[in-house]
Amino acid sequence: MIRISANAYYKDTRPPGVELCLDELFYISGLIDVLLGTKKKWYEKGYSRKQALEHVVFNHKKAEPHVIERWRSRVKKDYPLIIEGVWDGEIDSKICSINYIKNTLRMSKKQIWMSALLVMKWI
Numbered sequence: 001m002i003r004i005s006a007n008a009y010y011k012d013t014r015p016p017g018v019e020l021c022l023d024e025l026f027y028i029s030g031l032i033d034v035l036l037g038t039k040k041k042w043y044e045k046g047y048s049r050k051q052a053l054e055h056v057v058f059n060h061k062k063a064e065p066h067v068i069e070r071w072r073s074r075v076k077k078d079y080p081l082i083i084e085g086v087w088d089g090e091i092d093s094k095i096c097s098i099n100y101i102k103n104t105l106r107m108s109k110k111q112i113w114m115s116a117l118l119v120m121k122w123i
Contacts, residue, residue, distance in 0.1 A: 018072045018082075021100050022063045025086055028098050029058055036096075042086040045097065049089065057086045 029042050044055040044067075057067055075082055087097035 018068055018075050021075075021082055021084055021102065022057070022068065022071065025084070025098055025100055026058055026062055029086065032096055032098070040088045040096065042098075043089050045085040045087050045099075052087070053089055 025042075029040065033039055039060055041056055041060075042058040043052045044057055045052070047055060057063055063071075071084060074084075082100065082102040085097055085099035087095060090096065
């Protein structure tokens, strides 16, 4: 098993927005698919595993309008802070998650937490 953790910090003058958050999460999810050679579905975090599997955020394409609206209402509640994330619903030993944290008063931080099972084939 390998565990990869990456953090990106950057200054951003744009106000926090759901579309930007989802676009960046979608972009990173695509990079993870390329890295792992997969096509994952990505689910909302914060639910039990069973409940989360009912809340798809990305299914190989951009977020659906109902997801954008649900996230928009949560962002309005917590403004100016955005803390959102997605995960792939895998078993614990293979789980991948991406977290997005943005506070307009400070630098933005994007976190990628990924744990993937590395299988080696011996010839």
